[in-house]
Amino acid sequence: MTAARYWPLGAGRIVTSSFGNRAGEFHYGLDFGRPGGSAGMAVNAVQGGWIDRVGPATGFGRWVCIDHSEADGSGYSVYGHIVPEVDLHQRVEAGQRIGHIDPDPWTNGNVAPHLHLEIHRALWAPADSGDRLDPLPWLAGAREPDQEGGAPMGWTGDPIWLADVLRDEGLNVIEHDGWKDRGHGDFRDIRGVLCHHTAGGGSNDWRIVQNGRPGLEGPLAQLVLERDGTFRVIAVGVCWHAGRGSWPGWPTDNANYHVIGIEAVSRGDGSDWTPVQLDAYKRGAAAIMRKLGRRAA
Template sequence: MVDRFWPLGAGRIITSPFGPREYGFHAGTDFGREGGSAGMPVYAVQAGTVIFAGAAGGYGGPDPAGWLVIDSTDAEGGGCLEYGHIIREVARGDHVTAGQRIGRINPDRRTNADVAPHLHLSDMPRGYHPAAKQNPLTRLTGAREPEPALSVTPKSDQSQETPMGWTGDPIWLADVVRPAVSKFVEYPGWKTRGHGDFKDIRGIMVHHTGGRASAASIANGRPDLPGPLSQFHIARDGTITLICVGVAWHAGMGSYTWLPTNMGNWHLIGIECEGPVTPGIGPGNQHIERWPDVQVIALRNLCAAILLKLRFGSDRLIGHKDYAGRAQGKWDPWNMDVTGWLAGEVDKDMRGFVFPGEDGPRPVPPVTPAPVPAPTPPIDKYAGVLLYRGINAPAKVRALQTRLKFKPGTNEPGLYSKIVVDGDYGAHTEACVRDYQKNRPPLIADGVVGPATAARLGLVL
């Protein structure tokens, strides 16, 4: 039986069906998502070889904006599938597996043929013949979800408290935050959005957006980094928006005393605060712009509400600069000492202090506080492993590729004998990792090598 997947994951909708429409015949099916689909990952419906990639008339450009056409053998499902209005992440000549991430929906009308973000999928059942297209939904009958960790059905609250923190996605965030803040918005699809599941939640990380940025921009991401980019967004007027409860790409490379190296995304709830907005502001002059009072109050109340639920102290609150200042040169959030001043204000809030002159609801401290000591981060030999597509770590990537290519300790062909040991974590390496993960539950087939996948591989770096 041919293995097939939907081209978009959780929350997808059909925005324009195959067939006649007002100005002619639509020879494909358009997909999107309520609230916007810019940056949404695109997956291969079935296995095949890329025969066209990049800029194309009607789909946009320059490359990598445009389209992909993937040709499949009869054993792989047959025919050609055309994916339009995307930013490609594979190249002509690449072989892709069914369900592999191949691109993302183009968020920029300027390079997207001046149309709103969406995916156009065309199906040519007998090779590349643009005049002979059929309804793609016929082929998608019985297709599987490309993101098993994020089903279209909202998640139930299966998170639980452990000595290491809370495990599972924090589906309870809305119920905890709503009564504790003055302005609260739930972004469409927040219950099913994210890049997989949290490992265990150990604290909160505060960021700034580096200019004016909407909640939608955090949910959808940008051309070089698909959303969501944090769990929360705080506007300059103090409006708090819950973006997602799954993992978000907000932390990146870095370290902190109670976190495994480079693993912040899987252990921290991220908060993106809109700003600063002063032209030319940077690390050296960040003091010139003051935070809006309502935004600071919203941030303080949000952090206090979450930490009370987690039963952590304010020492579990850090800034992006505290984690990634040395590794990435980060300086956010601007003009704020998160581990000092903000942590002190949050601590007052958690203890029930009434701040003079403030109206609105307050977080309610627990009747019997039960502080939980900071968990000791894993110290085993796999704890600091984090490899992903595009990473600049050739020696580590070569070690991974060697482990996939050969049987352990030998030169005999292994599971993925065709992989090239070149130190480049490209599309083929990602596809091999994803396939390895997919066949070894409970690993998440995301193409990212973290501690769990490294341990399964026996990959010591």
């Protein structure tokens, strides 16, 4: 059975530079963009695999490299000129979001933002080795990354990246002492975000979330969102926030091991939300969903 392959960009993509000779040099990859500009466009894994390189890279600004096992279809893929949203040695699935196109043109010689994709035959291959393949025929028959059948799992284990992801979104963050050691055990696969309000609205609501209340031991959520838009990072382990209920793909009455909880400081009657709090709620939840490799809409 052939392993699934996905286009690295979604609908609207175009090839802006082909594999082969270009301006007297050989271009060992394929560049993608879209009409009107591609800055910030989501970048997706073309096959499943393990993150082998991530971060700053000469000539690329930043990149992500994925090593694909034989079960995933084999080979090695390189994604240049992007802002990574994954971590070194993380497992990703075919079609999963791994970053977005860097909006800063100076990261690639002041060329308009775009994705540079390389496909290497097996492992990482030098430019003149003959083992870098033309990605376009390699992608023949690839699926769209935003259609059903993409990766159902974006992260397994505790979300140690919570504070960094929120800060990278431009949000204010307070890290509570001991948050990296606080929780009721370890996460399994994380499937989403569950949004709550504290039903209080006071300046000390976070204390209840962190320490618990009679009959329910804290922590009660990983994050508290204050009325001024500041996120408090309370815990990284499992929290008792997802009580009774069900949702497709989540365990009935026990989603605590699969969702990150946000408790927003509010009475919950719709009268005391602030514009900055609502904006931070949407942006923070979307940033976490992107980190999980899921759609943030």
